[in-house]
Amino acid sequence: MRRSRLDGTFAAGFAAVAIGILVARANPATAYEASLYAATPTVTWAAFAIALAVAVSTALACRGRPQAIGIGLGALTTTAIVSLPLIRNYRFSGMGDALTHLGWTRDIVEGQVAPHELFYPGVHSLASVFHFVGGVPIERGLLLSVVALFVPFLLFVPLVVRDVTGDELAIGVAAIVSWMILPINNIATHMGVHTNSNALFLAPVVIFAFVAYLRRRATIERLPFGLSPFSLLIYLTGLTLLFVHPQQMLNVVVLLGAIAGIQFLARRRYDDHPIVEHPTTYAHTVVLGALFALWAMTNETFRRAARGLVYGLFSSDVGAGAEVDQTESSLTDIGGSLGELFVKLFFEMALIALVVGLFVLATWIGRTKLDRETKSFVTYFGLALVPLGGIFLVYMLGTPTMAFRQIGFIFVLVTILAGIAVARAIGGLSRVVSRPGANAIAAVVLGACLVLGLMTVFSSPIIYDPGQHVTDEQFSGYESAFEHDVEDRPHVGLGYDPYRYDHGINGVEREGVLSGASAASGEVNATEFEAGNYSGAYHGVDYYLSVTEWDETREIGVYNELHYSEDGMAGLEADPGANKVISNDEFRLYAVDGDPPDAS
Template sequence: MSPQSAVTEEPFRKLALAVGFLAVAVSAFLAHGAPATGYELSIYTMTPGRVWAGLLVAMAIALAIAFIPPSWVGGGKRTGTGSASQTDARLFTSRPLALVLGGLTMVVFAALPLIRGYRFFGNHDALTHLGWARALAEGTIVPFDLYYPGIHTMTAMLNAAVGIPLEQSLLLAILATMIVFWVFIPLCVGVIVSDRRAVVIAAFSSFLLLPITTISMYMTAHAMSQAVLFSALLFFLFAKYLRADRSLATVSAVGGAFALVSVATVVYHPQLIAHLIVVFLGISLVQFLARRIASQGRIASQTPMYGQALFLVVLFLGWTSNHGFFSGMIDYFLSAAIDFVFGDGGGAGDTVAMQGASLGALGSGLGEIFLKLFTVHLLFTLLAAGLILAALGARNSEWLARVRPETLYFAVALVGLGPLFGIYFLAPGSTMYFRVFGLMMVFVTLLGALAIYGLSGSSRLSGGWRESRFVPAGQPLLAVGFALLLLLSLVAVFPSPYTYNPSPHVSDQQMSGYETAFDMQDDEVEIVGLRNGPNRFDDAIHGNEERMRLHFDVPESAFGSGLVDEYDDDRYLVVSQYDYDREVYAYGELRHSDGDFNALENEPGVNRIHTNGEFDRYYIDASMGDA
């Protein structure tokens, strides 16, 4: 097929793209037209099927257009007459639009809580972050009162500038960090290999959202999660900095941007900067050794990171000195080590065992949950490991020589983060090792995208996609492969019963119920609830500078029977639809059964004094326990 005949396919591709953009728009419109009327246990099942169908169509079109260019003889060999550059320009104008379509599809997917009118999306830490954003907006605290005021400051600014409620402003701030990740991961890979096909692969790799695990890394307000996603911008500037002209002006421009983004990153979360110090000190060591061992190599010719690594150290020490964060981390690591050595703490091993036992009681197991959560992570980790081994062992591959410096840098980053992962893993009762894991997945995403690019045959300097009788030009198998990976990954990024978790949806009824409960509370009567719920909602509503820890949980053995015998003084008991659906459906009545909730209505001395359909407040008359 001649270039001219290939160009004739462009109108059909443009029509397909138009259909894709229309599908995204219609999906967003349908989702907005089906707002949540109450608590939803799963955003996947409660979002109308037509919305998912539209998003699937849009992503399928984006994948097809991105990975299957118009066919022509030799997978890019030009025949016939005409300008080759004009032909290339026509053939590849649709590919950037395909990336935009894929990105918009992901934006609509991630923004579904906003589009469907959720009051808020996030529990536990997210509610505390909402309260801090509220305190910033009301002026009761200032940003420097917080360890990591990044998302809270952005939320308050959006609230003031746009005038939307704080809850929606915070969800927009979260979405912004995801967009940063989706934009700068492919741009970082594009800097490393300077090939648009690598950018395409990296873009769809970023859509997998590998740093999000729903275990200590979330799609809700969680400072470390947003900081890790935001770090994609820092790694893009890192790649640019390595290749910057060594003249003072250029180095100052890129280096200045790097330093500025470093400041923004520490504002998002100083713990991430502590981890990045390990990464960049390791990279600096590699560069130092390369200048002495292989002074004519590619690494030696790149701009050294010494100054930027030193700046990160100074920045971290300067920021944390005002908050005691550094000393707190040292105390945490030392106590974790002592507990491990003397056997006082169970560490992650006992936590995993307990979770395994709980999953076993639900008829599941660690193997099933691992496959649901980490299949794609495992595949990309294997790809990254393969690329690292190939880059270290190959000596005659021009493409591997081009990517060897960054491959080695990212490998050093993974090795350096390993001990931190281990320390957190050994800490009793901690799941913070998944924070390190989330950061490691940023490097795995970059390395995995580079590995797929190399395996696809796009690395040939002559250009064009490798072609054989089994793998036709354009690598349509990549489109199919990414389609499967996206389904496997994205079905687990929102908590749902699929992963034995409830959705962290906060409904209007739940929020207003807690607001009423706090407003009408007798100061002498304490509030109790299930799984620390009252404390977090107290934070969200009142904007407490310090996390509220005055409300308590109902003992598991007393809930449903014996509440009046449990307390010497009167109590308020608050129970929401979220509590019921979480315990009965998501957790399969592991702790509390449907009968326990129903028993509240008939237990002597426990009287319901307020309800709005999804939130009930009971008064526990402790004096009835003596009757």
């Protein structure tokens, strides 16, 4: 393509991103949005599609500076999509762990707790910096932190591939696959204020430091005590990852430990091999492992999680089988299926994983023409997936939610390997058709996978999980409910325990905090509620029942009245024992009189 035409194409791509952002900004959210995708203007999505089409084609077809510009365009567009809750002025996003993280950040800002007293203070500390330095609300500071921690993923995945192979096509493919955001599966990893998921996007930074340590071995750059600058980089990035979330730090330790094991065996078997010439990772494994142990073993959160895993391993009603059966039954009841959900959430992940798996196998049996240095790194990452996969199986038997978090880290490595694997596939295809033809086919396939990946980055009704948009009205309603409630009268939710909102509004580290594990808060009994027995729907005591637009959208619009029905809501409104005490467009609070069961 001629330079002037290429420059015009890039100009159109960047202009499209700018238009998409400006249109989205000009149409902020004015009420609860069940789907960020449906609520964002069509013009924005059309503009982003144009930008991504330019980015994908140039990342595959161009080399050098034009390819770098194309990769930058794609990264900018993907970041804009991830930033849509910020761009469209969401008050907050996230109704589970995110609200507790909001509470911890509020505790730090108000001096109730020091950052080092938290198990994973990285995200909260960064949000506090945004709050104090930028003067933004705490909620917005957290949303900014999500974006800030996401960007390194887009930058360092292609950088890792560049250091591993140097193949420019592989660099472009790796960038495109990173835009799919494969580590997010919306089962246990989420795009939002979720520290475990946020840590996934920092993992490529640590991997880059490791690859740089192995590939850039200039002795003149040694620091005192023989320490390489790249070794220091591994320690610093690993420590940062530890502060964001220790589970992903543990995965990095397992990765480095597997590589150290490969190096040890290679030194016993080979005299002339690139792995033998690499500096060892023994010390890094020990140091990072010790840091993890020192930080985690002294924390009650870690010990509680470990006990839960052990309990799950020996309990027949805990594990993947029980959860799959329950999920499949619920999906069938609301008109969906497990197969349909798998396609929506995992099809592009499965396709990329299949290509990577075949490529690694072909490399090990000598059917690829990679140079020996690149093969060494494929061996490192490929064999490291064995212990990482073993951890996944243990989690699957004990705590399935943790298993899907483990899948998130595995797909960080898969994303890196995909850059090399797909590039080799394109090279093979170009021997059958022309190089432009192979690039065109790859652009179509990767573009389709990119669409599938980005359409499930955020929760939405399409995956039977309405968006977790928290509006001003919801915040205001819960603030008033907690401020003016009667002492010792529990707060109850409609299929959702309100204690998370109490965390977000009032902080976590304080006395008298609501707890989902006590009678102070909970969920109304669906059976009693649907039978019209509102007075007996929560242990027969007087209680407050909060109903939000999100509750009604979830239970009626998405779950098709599986647990709570529109008739049940209408009956509550007319019941003489239920008094509406707070009401706005997004939130209603009822004071419900209890009806203790007859002691006789």
